[in-house]
Amino acid sequence: MKPSRLPMLVTWSVILFFYVPIVILVANSFNSSRFGGSWESASLKWYIRLMNEPSIWHALTNTLIIAGVATLASMVLGTSAAFALHRFAGTRLQKVHYSVIYTPLVLPEILMGLSMLLFFVQLKVQLGLATIAIAHVTFCLSYVAMTVLARLQDFDFAIIEAAQDLGAGWWTTLWRVLIPMLAPGILAGGLLAFTLSIDDFVISFFVAGPGSTTLPIKIYSMIKYGAPPLINALSTILLVITFSCVIASQYMSNRDRRTA
Amino acid sequence: MKAETRRHASEWLVTLPSFVWLLLLFLVPTVLVFAITFKPPTPYGGIGEGWTLNTLRTLGNPNYPAIIWRTVWLSVAATAICILLATPMGYYMARVSPARRRLVLLLVILPFWTSFLVRIFAWKVLLHPEGLLKNTLVFLGLVGAETSLLYNAWSVLLVMVYTELPFAILPIYAAAEKFDFRLIEAAKDLGASSFCAFRSVFLPGIRVGLLTAFLMVFIPSLGSYVIPDIVGGPTSEMIGNKIAQRTFVDRNLPHAAGLSAFLTVAVLIPMIAITTLRGKESPRDTLREEGI
Amino acid sequence: MSEFLQFEDVSKHYGDVKAVDHVSLTVKQGEFFSLLGPSGCGKTTLLRILAGFEQPDTGRVLLGGEDVTDLPPYERKVNTIFQSYALFPHLSVWDNIAFGLKVAKRPRQEIQTEVAKMLTLIQMEDQAWKKPDQISGGQKQRVAIARALVNKPRVLLLDEPLAALDLKLRQRMLIELDLIHDEVGITFLYVTHDQGEAMSLSDRLAVMKLGRIEQLGTPEEIYEAPRTSFVAAFIGDTNFFNGTVAEPLEKHSVLEGFLSVAVDKDYSRLHIEDFPDLECYNDKQIKEGEQIFLSIRPEKLRISRERPKPAPHLNAIEGVVEDVIYLGSQTKYWVRAGDYRISVIRQHSRFLLDENPIRWREKVWISWHADDGFMLEKYSAQDENLIQLPPEEVGETSPDPNHAAPAQPVLR
Structure with missing residues (x-):
């Protein structure tokens, strides 16, 4: 029986669907026409104008600061969370722990954004870079924890016992064995956290204050207002x-x- | 007993940092949303003293049923289309050679890693009244010059599918990859047609992936805000838009909280249902794929 | 220094399960000592208590006279070979072996010479810079041994170290382990569920069951003189007969000087249905009327067509051959006698084809000397389950007929 070609056709059509808008967008960036409906002439004038827009550079700096802080903090918190979830799996504490880590992953961002805004307003915290960074740590943490947890699935805990057996105390075991072994997972989680933080618009928009415009917020206002x-x-x-x-x-x- | 105690101590030690963080910045704020629903707003966009049922009353506003209905049908439609497209993709990806599979996976993951706003914006450009797609369609005589491709429920649905599709593909692929395809051969050997084998053996086999995909697409869809905001119009608003409007335009935080509380409940119902249905199996595998 | 390693009244339970139940045990310096038993008998727990990974609920552990019960694993001069080897995947072979010395902050020069020595011992000088995932299972095993031995532990703990290897490799590593033990002279504490490994390597071994030591002794003692039916069935192959002790057969009184001594050399008659007239050496002075199992190893039985000539203390019963399994150096017969299916092993010391060997369905006589039978306390259903438990983890059961599952008594 001949295998159906339908799955293949669907797959490649979807991939086409994924990339058509992106390709057109890129093409248009070199189009000197303002509306991109028709091709006027190839030009780099939009790029040059972009370079001379200080507010974009300011927003980029903010974004990178927030992403850096959020990545580092969520790597530490997420790794220890993943370790706890794996090592002590099955205890009641870890079941609750798992659901508070898992839920932020599926909950719509707008709910997290508004709830944190209300939290900060209620505590009378000045909105700004710090509140954005705190909010980012909160959702990045879950992603790092899940990524590291996935790597821990194949982790042989006898290796920790082996290190102790060979004379390594807790601290040495942590630095010489655990962290080097989990490094790929922690870095992958960190990369994910960094990307998500740089890209986040909804949550940032809710908890941003005056002067704490991030790149996505800047892009949003550019999309909305010309x-x-x-x-x-x-x-x-x-x-x-x-x-x-x-x-x-x-x-x-x-x-x-x-x-x- | 000593070892027992030591074990408890180290469990708390590694659990506390993340647990306390999420308790303070996730659970407490979520509970706060429900509490603030019963607070009066202040004219300057703050939260007043005392308790009131006013917000609850305004939620009865006749505008809302229409918006809620639209939110639900757009989310259901987006989820259905995503799963419909993702299932044959998962099947295809699980069956092709590893090299081809890696390529397809990369092509699926790439848009997921690119800026969410940029992807929406790309559609805005494409669907723009002066944009390429519109011009082509007018040129081909398929639409009239006055038809708008943007700012309606259809453009919102299209972009929702566009942005959510990777979240359906990845879990379905993860499940399909673990599926034993000899079962399909066995079914055919026993007389099932290709389609029958697909439906009665493959689909049940990737059940967990399908449920995860449903969860990963449907729930964020319910909370959509940016997509209807950018490519939708006044006739395609969703609950998310209303929450943002109450927060940023009307500066009525209790009202926004009321809507959020409603949305939270609406989101938790399918989430708990799916988690129960899915049983013990964890969503870790999906995330393993997402984290690359 | 004969009492080098001591467990004193050590217990450990997990919830309601008693993993180790008041065990006391002494291991001598330089000895190769094995803990043998089915899964869940507490042997691994005992090893982990010595390593410091588990805390006993009662009792203490003494090493060279010093109480180490409360020391954390990293302060004990013992090292472990883990079943999964637990090599550090991010470190090379060289760095794996050097780990313990580096942690102990030994001078660099010393680390280099010691690691080099170890690499020579395990014959892996040319693989020093490979990562654990680039070497074979047997090599990983050797690296694990080197990584432990380089620290000069007072005791080397081996937790089912061969379970993850295939049969051929297991046999080779068995020899290597023996050689290494002879060469380094360190005390080895070896945990296994494989009686073949334990019997061939150990100076002494302890057979464990449900957290307790069932019997302790040299391999010969344990095989030849099992003290319980569990040991008889777990170690090697045996036939059990279900019976009752009858009257003592005779008592020799020997006149020795002026004293008349009742010598222990007494035999008892047994009541076993179908076989009225059996006797057995009663070294444990089991009283009349007690229910027992008579255990006889298959190789202690003789099989013949003719009735053997009567002799003192010779038991003979008649049966029919039900199965003949030719195994080259020996033949295994299954003989039906009354309600029993008896396994008999006959070594071929002569050219078999000239012998007109016994065949299927022939009527035969089985005989044995009363000294070769053992009267043991009854074998419970629990024992049966324990012996039939599948081996722990990976180790497939060996096809070696000597290691095959023990004969089960055919009870009424």
């Missing part, structure tokens, strides 16, 4: 950066798998 060609250019730059990062990390993890 300047499409500038966003084309900015989006293209972002696409190039993320595409090369993802491809590089895929390449690296494939190489990892091959040696393993």
Whole structure:
């Protein structure tokens, strides 16, 4: 019996569907026409104008600061959470722990955004970079925990006993065995956290204060209030950066798998 | 007993940091949303003293049933389309050669890693009245010059499917990859047609993946806000838009809290239902894929 | 230093399960000592208590006279070979072996010479920079041994170290382990569920059951003179007969000087249905009327076509051959006698084809000397379950007929 070609057709059509808008966006960023409906001439003028927009650079700085803080903090918290979930799996505490880690992953962002806004307002906390960073740690934590947890599934805990058996105390075991062994998982989680933090709009928008505009907030206001060609250019730059990062990390993890 | 105590101590030690963090910044705020529903607003966008049922009364506003209905049908439709497309994709990805599989996986994951706003914006450009798609369709005589591709419920649905599709593909693929395809051969050997084998053996086999996909698409869809905000119009608002409006435009936080509380309950029902249905199996595998 | 390693009244329970139940045990310096038993008998728990991974509920552990019960694992001079080897996957072979020395902050020069010595011992000098996932199972095993031995532990603990290897490799590692033990002279505490490993390697072994030591002794003592029916069935192959002790057969009084001594050399008659006239050496002075199992190893039985000539203390019963399994060096017969299916092993010391060997359905006589039978307390259903438990973890049951499942008594 001939295998059906339908799954293949669907797959490649969906992939086409994924990339058509992106390709058009990139193409338009080089189009000197303001509305991209028709091709006027190739130009880099939107890129040049983008470079001369200080507010974008300011927003980018904010975004990177927040992402850096959120990544580091969520790596520490998420790793210890994953460790607890795995090592002590099955206790009542870990069941509750697991659901508070899992729920933020599926809950709509807007709920988290508003609830945190209310929390900060109620505590009379000044909204700004700090509140955004705190909010980001909260959802990044769950992603890091889940990524590390996935890696821990194949972790042989006899290795920790082996280290202790060979004379290593808790601290030495942590630094010489546990962290190096979990490094790929922790880094993968960190990369995910970093990307999510850089990209987050909804939650940031709710807990942002005056002067704490992040890049997604800036992009949003540009989309809402004009300047499409500038966003084309900015989006293209972002696409190039993320595409090369993802491809590089895929390449690296494939190489990892091959040696393993 | 000593060892027992030591074990408890170390369990708390590694659990506390994340647990306390989420308790303070996730659970407490969520409970707060429910509490603030019963607070009066202040004219300057703050939260007043005392307790009131006013917000609850305004939620009875006749506008809301229409918006809630739209939110639900858009989410259901988006979820259904995503799963309908993702299932044959999962099947295909599980069956092709490893090299091809890696390529498809990469192509699926790439958009997931790219900026959410950029992806929505790309559609805005494409569907724009002056954009390529519109011009092409007018040129082909398929739509009139006055038809708008943007700012309606259909454009919202289209972009929702576009952004949520990877969340359906990954869990379904993860389940399909573990599926033993010899079962399909066995079914055919016993006289089942290809389609019958697909329906009666493959679909039950990837049940967990389908349920996870449902959860991962349907629940975030219910809370959509940015998509209807950018590519939708006044006739395609969802609950998320109302929450944002109450927060940023009307500065009525208790009202926003009331809507959020409603949405939270609406989201928890399918979530608990699915988690129970899915039984003990954890969503970790899906995340393993997402985390690459 | 004969009492080198001591467990004193050690107990450990998990919930309601008694993993180790008031065990006292002494291991001598330099000895190769094995803990043998089915899964769940507490042997691994006992090892982990010594390693420091578990705290006993009662009792203490003494090492060289020093109480180490409350020391954490990293302060004990014992090292463990883990069943999964637990090599550090992110470190090379060299770094794995050097780990203990580095943690102990030994001078660099010393680390280098010691690690080099170990690499020579395990013959892996040329693989020093490979990662654990680039070497074979047997090599991992050797690295695990080197990584432990380099610290010069006072006791080396081995937790089912061969279970993850295939049969061929297991046999080779068995020899290597023996050689290494001879060479380093360290005390080895070896945990296994495989009686073949324990019997061939150990100086002494303890057979454990349900957290208790069932019998302790040299391999020969345990095989030849099992003290309980559990031990008889768990170690090697045996036939059990269900019976009652009857009157003592005779008492020799020997006149020795002026004293008349009742010598222990007494035999008892047994009541076993179908076989009225059996006798057995009664070393345990089991009283008349007691219910017992008579245990006889298959190789202690003789099989013949003719009735053997009567002799003192010779038991003979008649039966029919039900199965003949030719095994090359020996033949195993299953003989039906009354309600029993008796296994008999006959070694071929002569050219078999000239012998007109006994065949299927032939009527035969089985005989044995009363000294070769053992009267043991009855074998419970629980014992039966324990013996039939599948081996722990990976180790497939060996196809070696000597290690095959023990004969089950055919009870009425």
